[in-house]
Amino acid sequence: RHELAAPRLPHGEKHGSGCVLSAAIAGQLALGQPLAMACQLAKAYTTRVLASNDTLLGYHY
Template sequence: MTRVLLKGGHSSERLGVDLLFEGGVPREIPSKSDSTNLSPKHGSGCILSAAIASNLAHGKHLFEACQEAKHYIEKRLSSNEHLLAYHVE
């Protein structure tokens, strides 16, 4: 059983909606912010995967871990207009 997180950041159909496939069944993870106003950042994929791994290590289920990581990375992408993200709350 393979699990896949398909990022929707560049989707022309549903901008910002990610899909988590578990057992072939897709579950949507919508954006909490306006995805058109997010600045591209260096390392955003690495930040996302690290946030998912951290959430899983804290005992969260995969869907919740991906959902929380997505919201975390959205905050980082909107933190400033430069290529580096700020990680302070």
């Protein structure tokens, strides 16, 4: 069993954050990462997007 937890960010919700996470997981799997590592890397990426600004949309980098 694996769990990815994080504190809630102060900027609230971002539009498309679930899609960002699922696409990042799929991308990491396509690069050959094992599932658990793909999820960890995708979670880190999604957290950066969510923290990127305080608007409804996040910056992807």
